[in-house]
Amino acid sequence: xxxxxxxxxxFLQELKESHSSLWExxxxxxxxxxxxxxxDWLEQNGGGLLRRLxxxxxxxxxxxxxxxxxxxxxxxxxxxxxxxIDQHLRIFLQCVALSEQCDDLEYxxxxxxxSTRMWRQLRAMYESILDHEALERRxxxxxxxxxxxxxxxxxxxxxxxxxx
Numbered sequence: 001x002x003x004x005x006x007x008x009x010x011f012l013q014e015l016k017e018s019h020s021s022l023w024e025x026x027x028x029x030x031x032x033x034x035x036x037x038x039x040d041w042l043e044q045n046g047g048g049l050l051r052r053l054x055x056x057x058x059x060x061x062x063x064x065x066x067x068x069x070x071x072x073x074x075x076x077x078x079x080x081x082x083x084x085i086d087q088h089l090r091i092f093l094q095c096v097a098l099s100e101q102c103d104d105l106e107y108x109x110x111x112x113x114x115s116t117r118m119w120r121q122l123r124a125m126y127e128s129i130l131d132h133e134a135l136e137r138r139x140x141x142x143x144x145x146x147x148x149x150x151x152x153x154x155x156x157x158x159x160x161x162x163x164x
Contacts, residue, residue, distance in 0.1 A: 002074070003071040003072060003073065003074055004071070004072040004073060004074065004075045004076060004077040004078075005069045005070070005071065005072060005077045005078075005081050005082070005085065006069070006070060006071075006072035006077075006078075006081070007068060007069060007070075007081060007139055007140070007143055008067060008068055008069070008070050009140055009143040009144055011067050011068050012064060012067075012068030012069070012136065012139075012140055013140050013144070015060065015063050015064055015067070015068055016133075016136070016137075016140075019056065019059070019060050021052075021056065022053075022056035022057065022059075022060055025049060025052050025053050025056055026053070026126070026129055028049060029049060029053065029122065029125075029126050029129075030126055030130075032045075032049075032122065033119065033122050033123040033126045037115075037116065037119050039112050039115035039116075039119075042102075042111065042115045042118060042119065042122075043106070043111055043112060043115070046102050046106075046111070046118065046122075047099070047102050047103055047106055050095065050098055050099035050102050051099055053095050053099070054092075054095050054096055054099045057091060057092050057095055058092060061088040061089075061091075061092060064088070064136075065085060065088060069081060069084075069085055078139075080135060080138070080139050081139065083135060084132065084135050084136050084139060087128070087131075087132040087135070088132075090128070091125065091128050091129060091132055094124075094125050094128060095125060098118070098121055098122065098125060101118070101121075102118060105118070
């Protein structure tokens with residue numbers, strides 16, 4: 001039997017609130033993947049945004065897994081905690097693949113031709129990030145006994161204390 005993973009709730013919540021540049025990029029991605037689709041935006045901003053997201057997600061998830069999810073007593077880990085940790089890897093790998101794909105297409109002069117497909121993949125990644133953040137906010141709120149309304153911190157919610 002191995003040690004279970006438990007959540008350092010206050011630290012995980014603090015990590016969520018402290019990485020504003022990542023959440024700004026996630027919000028930017030969210031505004032891009034909404035209709036209407038604009039291939040010019042992808043050509044002008046996609047590569048840089050994906051590189052920043054790759055670095056931001058790597059840093060965020062590394063901190064969360066080091067200080068937010070810690071070894072607990074021997075036993076089973078809560079399935080939601082296991083799912084959240086698994087999502088870190090899946091989302092990060094999805095971001096890396098999209099970033100490399102965007103760079104390759106841009107280098108080959110094919111980004112505009114493939115922009116609709118890239119847009120769909122970016123939208124899927126954004127939805128994965130939303131699902132993940134909603135799961136972690138539920139884990140935090142359940143542990144703290146609080147209601148946390150929005151899965152992705154925005155400019156309006158970044159510095160607000162959690163409501164009870």
